[in-house]
Amino acid sequence: MGRLIQGKACAVPFRQVNGSLDVLAFEHPLAGNQLIKGGIEPGENPLSAAIREAREESGLVLGNGGLDLGVPVPVTLDSTWHFFAFPTLGLPDGWNFLTPDDGGRLFRFFWHPLRRDPDETWHEAFHIALDHVRATLPGLVGPGGAA
Helix, strand or coil: CCCCCEEEEEEEEEEEECCEEEEEEEEECCCEEECEEEECCCCCCHHHHHHHHHHHHHCCCCCCCCEECCCCEEEECCEEEEEEEEECCCCCCEEEEECCCCCCCEEEEEEEECCCCCCCCECHHHHHHHHHHHHHHHHHHCCCCCC
């Protein structure tokens, strides 16, 4: 019997600063640096899941204008991820957010320059995720950064 593929949705808020395309990331207290992502609930579409996960994990309220970053990507053996990028303006350089679920965990948010490779502080699944974002996002936003 084959593995059950569970859908995940990944919200990728981004900004353009001084010619650099940065994506929002956070430090998970137990699992390293990550992008915002979570499971798609029954009956939920991937874009709605990405928006919900952003609210639950960061406190951000994102609009429905997420840019679909292409076909779902098999990030782990049992999980295919759907990626949606959201242009942002005016967000701080970093903040802390106490998640309401999972017993409450404090996530430290920061901006990761997309051109920089993830290091050993990143959870291994997010190396694959960042490779996908790096390969798709710049072409969607263009050289001027406008989505």
